[in-house]
Amino acid sequence: MIYAIPVTGRFETNYYFYVDNATKRCFLIDPGAEGRRLLDFARENGWVIEKILLTHGHFDHMGGIPEIRRSADIPVYAFENADLYLLNPMKNLSRYCGPDITIPDVQHFHDGDRIAFPEAADSGLKVLHTPGHTEDSVVFYSAEEKVVFVGDTIFKGSIGSTAYPGGNERDLAESITRRIFTLPDDTTLLSGHSEQTTVGAEKGRYTL
Numbered sequence: 135m136i137y138a139i140p141v142t143g144r145f146e147t148n149y150y151f152y153v154d155n156a157t158k159r160c161f162l163i164d165p166g167a168e169g170r171r172l173l174d175f176a177r178e179n180g181w182v183i184e185k186i187l188l189t190h191g192h193f194d195h196m197g198g199i200p201e202i203r204r205s206a207d208i209p210v211y212a213f214e215n216a217d218l219y220l221l222n223p224m225k226n227l228s229r230y231c232g233p234d235i236t237i238p239d240v241q242h243f244h245d246g247d248r249i250a251f252p253e254a255a256d257s258g259l260k261v262l263h264t265p266g267h268t269e270d271s272v273v274f275y276s277a278e279e280k281v282v283f284v285g286d287t288i289f290k291g292s293i294g295s296t297a298y299p300g301g302n303e304r305d306l307a308e309s310i311t312r313r314i315f316t317l318p319d320d321t322t323l324l325s326g327h328s329e330q331t332t333v334g335a336e337k338g339r340y341t342l
Contacts, residue, residue, distance in 0.1 A: 266306025
């Protein structure tokens with residue numbers, strides 16, 4: 135089960151709960167702001183947040199973590215080189231948009247890793263490294279749910295910006311064509327800043 139809810143900080147950003155219906159355990163993906171609200175929403179639904187997963191280290195995708203950490207001890211996971219952004223307010227862009235934000239003590243995953251609930255180890259989310267928007271960008275793919283959480287790599291009708299630190303147009307094009315557009319056409323794309331779309335719909339829009 136997947137719940138998508140926008141949060142409002144400096145920007146409106148989509149965050150997602152990926153929930154195991156049987157156990158009521160969940161992963162929280164990209165909590166960009168309003169950390170207390172996210173904890174309350176999980177509690178009201180009887181969910182236990184096992185992990186916070188980050189698609190990349192920009193502040194509008196992790197800015198709610200300091201507030202969450204003041205109330206709950208939930209491990210945060212990001213890509214192996216994410217500390218380049220999470221520990222640097224200039225690279226994570228918080229320096230330019232409000233108070234500096236840093237997220238220390240993060241655990242790391244790697245390309246190809248599967249992040250699963252202990253009771254359902256054969257399912258879960260597969261990590262695909264998709265650099266281009268940032269060096270640490272990843273997407274989380276669920277073949278069972280036919281969905282991929284794409285962060286800011288691609289949106290409905292557009293693709294991620296390469297104007298920020300670590301952005302690279304060639305890397306982004308390769309990430310989209312080789313990691314996302316090779317998924318089944320009916321796979322739903324859930325992004326950080328747009329309505330949902332599908333792989334097939336976006337393949338028809340672009341020649342990258």
